Amino acid sequence: MMGIIEVRIHGRGGQGGVTLAELVAHAAINEGKYAQSMPSFGPERRGAPVLAFLRVSDRPIRVRTEIKEPDVAVVLDPTLLDIVHPTEDLKNGGIAVINTKKSAEEIREKYKIDRLALVDAMSIAKEILGRNIVNTTMIGALLKATGIVRFESLEKPVKERFGNALGEKNLQAMKEAYERTKIF
Amino acid sequence: MPRRVALEGSHAVSEAVRMADVDVIAAYPITPQTHIVERLAEMVANGELDAEFICVESEHSAMSAVVGAAACGARVFTCTAGQGLELMHEVLFVPSAMRLPVVAVIANRALSAPLNVWGDHSDVMAIRDCGWIQMFAENAQQAFDLTLCAYKVAERPDVLLPAMVHIDGFHVSHVVEPVLLPEEETVREFLPPSEYPFPLDPDRPVSMGCYGPPYIYTEVKKAQEVAIENSYEKVLETFKEFKDVFGREYRPVETYRVEDADMLLLMMGSYAETAMLAIDALRERGDNVGLVRLRLWRPFPAEELRNVLRGVKAVCVFERAISFGMGGPLCAEVRAALYHLPEGERPKVVSFVGGLGGRDVSVEEFEAMLRRAKERVSSDELEGFEFVGLRE
Numbered sequence: 001m002m003g004i005i006e007v008r009i010h011g012r013g014g015q016g017g018v019t020l021a022e023l024v025a026h027a028a029i030n031e032g033k034y035a036q037s038m039p040s041f042g043p044e045r046r047g048a049p050v051l052a053f054l055r056v057s058d059r060p061i062r063v064r065t066e067i068k069e070p071d072v073a074v075v076l077d078p079t080l081l082d083i084v085h086p087t088e089d090l091k092n093g094g095i096a097v098i099n100t101k102k103s104a105e106e107i108r109e110k111y112k113i114d115r116l117a118l119v120d121a122m123s124i125a126k127e128i129l130g131r132n133i134v135n136t137t138m139i140g141a142l143l144k145a146t147g148i149v150r151f152e153s154l155e156k157p158v159k160e161r162f163g164n165a166l167g168e169k170n171l172q173a174m175k176e177a178y179e180r181t182k183i184f
Numbered sequence: 185m186p187r188r189v190a191l192e193g194s195h196a197v198s199e200a201v202r203m204a205d206v207d208v209i210a211a212y213p214i215t216p217q218t219h220i221v222e223r224l225a226e227m228v229a230n231g232e233l234d235a236e237f238i239c240v241e242s243e244h245s246a247m248s249a250v251v252g253a254a255a256c257g258a259r260v261f262t263c264t265a266g267q268g269l270e271l272m273h274e275v276l277f278v279p280s281a282m283r284l285p286v287v288a289v290i291a292n293r294a295l296s297a298p299l300n301v302w303g304d305h306s307d308v309m310a311i312r313d314c315g316w317i318q319m320f321a322e323n324a325q326q327a328f329d330l331t332l333c334a335y336k337v338a339e340r341p342d343v344l345l346p347a348m349v350h351i352d353g354f355h356v357s358h359v360v361e362p363v364l365l366p367e368e369e370t371v372r373e374f375l376p377p378s379e380y381p382f383p384l385d386p387d388r389p390v391s392m393g394c395y396g397p398p399y400i401y402t403e404v405k406k407a408q409e410v411a412i413e414n415s416y417e418k419v420l421e422t423f424k425e426f427k428d429v430f431g432r433e434y435r436p437v438e439t440y441r442v443e444d445a446d447m448l449l450l451m452m453g454s455y456a457e458t459a460m461l462a463i464d465a466l467r468e469r470g471d472n473v474g475l476v477r478l479r480l481w482r483p484f485p486a487e488e489l490r491n492v493l494r495g496v497k498a499v500c501v502f503e504r505a506i507s508f509g510m511g512g513p514l515c516a517e518v519r520a521a522l523y524h525l526p527e528g529e530r531p532k533v534v535s536f537v538g539g540l541g542g543r544d545v546s547v548e549e550f551e552a553m554l555r556r557a558k559e560r561v562s563s564d565e566l567e568g569f570e571f572v573g574l575r576e
Contacts, residue, residue, distance in 0.1 A: 022192075022360050029190035029362045037360040062457040064355050065544040157190075 004057040005148055006067045010086040011076035013045045016135030017052040019161065020074070024139060026157035027149040028056045036061045049084050056148050072097060074142055076121075076134050087113050097145045097181075099134050104184040117145035119181040128173040136170040140177030151178060186430075191363040193356040194219035196324040197263070197289050197349075199363075200331035202233045203371040204287075207258035210238035210249035214268040215301040216353035217291040221263060243268040247275035247286075254284040255392055257383030259335065262286070265353055266293030269307045273314075279346040280315025281408055282393050285338035285380065286346040288316075289331060292453070292504075293353040294541040302542020303353030304504035305453065308481070309513045315408060317347040317415055318481040320452045324363045327351045329432055332375060337422040339378045343415045350481070352454040354542060366430055374429050416483045436485035437492050441467060442474035446497040447561070448531075449554060450476040450518060453504065455539055462550035473554055478514075486521040493518075494525060498532045500557035502550075502572070504539040511569045512537050534560045538572025549573055 007024075011017035021037035028035035033056055040051035053067045071094050073086045078100040080086055087096040096113045099121035107116060119141045121134040129137075136158065143151055154174060159167035191199065197220045201209070209228070211221040227233040236253075240246045243264050250260040264272055269290055279286040293307055294300040308318070317337060321327040327349065334347035351357055382390050396404050416436070423434040440456075441463050442448060449459055456477045466473045476492055476499075478485070493499055499522075501515040510516065515535035522530050534557045539545045545553075553572055560566065 022190075025360045026190040029188070032188075034362060035190070035360075038354070039358055061361070062460050063547060064359065064454055064458050065546050068546070 004055055004059075004061060005072065005146065006070045006091075007054040007056075007072040007074060007142070007146075007148070008067045008070035008086070009052040009054065009074045009076065010080050010084060011050055011052070011135070012080070013048045013050045015076050016133055017050060017076055020076075020135040020139055021052040021054040023136070023154060023157045023161065024054055024056070024142065024149060027153035030156060031149055031153050033058060033149070034061050036064075038066075040066065049080055070094060072142065072146055074138055075099060076138055078102070081111060087111055095145050097138065097141050099138055099141070104182070108184070116184040117141055117181050118184065119177050121177055124173050124176045124180065128176060129169055137173040137177045140174035141181040144178045144181040145183060151175070186364040186366045188362055188364055190360055191324055191365075192219060192358060192360045193324040193327050193351055194291070194358065195223050196328040196363050197331055197351070198223035198227065199365060200328045201261045202227050203366075203368055204259065204261075204332060204335050204375055205372070205377070206233070206235050206261045208236045208238065208250060208253035208260045209262065210240050210246045210253070210260070211262050211264065212240055212243050212246050212268060214243070214265050216293060216303065216357045217263050217265040217268070217289075219357065220289060220291070224261075243272040244275055247272045247278075250286050251275060251279050251282070251284060254279060254286050254380070255282070255384050257378065257380040259339075259378040260286055261288070263289040263291070265291040266295055266301070266307045269311060270295065273311060276311055276314040276316065278393065280412075281404065283344040283411065284346060285335075285344055285378065287331070287334045287338055287348075288346070289327070289349045289351060291353040291357040292350050300541040301353075303355055304540045304542065306505045306540075308350055309505040309507065312482070312513070315345070315412060316482060317345055317412070317419065318350065319348070319479055320350045320477075320481060321356065322454045322456050322477070323356060324359065324361050325432070327356060328363055328365070329426065329430065329434070332371060333422050333426050333434070335375055336425065337415065337419050339380070340418055340422075341379075341381055343411070343418045344380075345411060345415055350453065355454040370429060374425070412483050416485070419480060419483075434479055435488070436478070436480035437488045438477045438479050439492060440475040440477070442476065442492065445472045445474035447471075447473045447500060447554060447558060448476050448493065448496050448498075449473065449500045449502060449550070450478070451502045452478045452481060452514065455502070455504070455545055458545065458547055459502070459550045461547045462554065465547065465551055466554060471554070484517060484521070489518065489521050490525060493522060493531050494529050496531045498534065498557065498561040500534050500536065500554060502536045502538065502545075502553065504537070506537055506540075511535055515569065532561050532566055534566060535569035536572050537569050543573060545572055
């Protein structure tokens, strides 16, 4: 049994944060869990800081508000750390899952976060997908950091969304990120 | 066997419309309704739904087109939101008076100005008197279920009225959550092809939408009023039939933890799900509070509402709209419904307005609202309304 896990995804318009939340919600629901994903309600602008929300639970989820104090903050774009301070309102014991090339020491010192999951998702995405779109790659990091759903559960929603060939590549990037993510 | 799937609220509506096997869809895309029609257009293009999709140039035309198609006996669908519903306004009054079973889903949205694409019930209140059967869904499952119920009740030969399902813009339309999708055959059995009794047909000419001069207009309006009043029982029957087939129960007025309550929170729409958590938290601390949700907005379930509220000390009405210069329109109707209850059985009513233009109301804010409602009741501050979460 697990209680409700609240995840807030920080990205920039066009980076696929909403898709990330939706794919994990699909995976969780396919596992028989309850889940809810939603965008940060409104017209999105390419490049502007945007949010997506994800809740996963063993029990039906009633709350329908945006997430103010997440258990997990997923940061798709490290430049957002200085702009929207996505990790400041993490719940006690919460974890920040960050796409970065920086070291844990550097991040921890600058942003005062206790629990960190770090991965250089940009390099993985460029290497495997040939472009700097890290949303699916970062699902790997989120799974490593939280165990929120099983890795295999992503296969179906990812292939439904991207088709078989591209889906396979996205899953590969996800797996690579899962393996390379370091928890501190 | 029903399938449990992850679906966005909008796509749950599209699925219901597909399974209802509609003949004609006419719609114009507008946030936050867009995903519903996008998916339907895709279904028609892919041959998953054998329907005519009319890409109209405005919502006024969308409603006009479905009115025409319904008059020919077609099962029709349209949907819109906010400004789009306002542009549709003039034509909304036509199918109800012409007794055409048009079905529409509205992704409720605030009205300009200032420009705001997010959710509230300003658009609903502006079309309150259009003569349609109107229901509120709080989540994707209810959006699916009530869309089917809308067709079922609208097309009954003893009803023949248009029906509208309201889903909150974004808070339902854009949320992905689990939905139980029934087998298509089950839906087909529940909702056999529409048999509109007086279709336009060159071989059997009928007149529709005639001129109604003063000597007949009042009688026509009386007939229309009788029709929607009588539809109440048919809504109940429809909900019963729905439960018998699909297992989920709906009521015109639904309650949550109302036993022994001395204060009831009353509202419509998806924020009720968040409010349930506030009720739980307050009950935990010994406060006897409960929640009442209006599922059916028109015909207004006054009798059932009175039965639920009779004898309760106080009712706190929360709503996402203002009738400027008057206060909360839902609260006004609740007060009117309670007016004739005898002294001693008539609850005191306090009014709150919030969640405007998409602003969240958190669990904590609902708790604070109920605490404030208690204060207002004990100090007899019953007039007017207060804003929730207002920054001054």
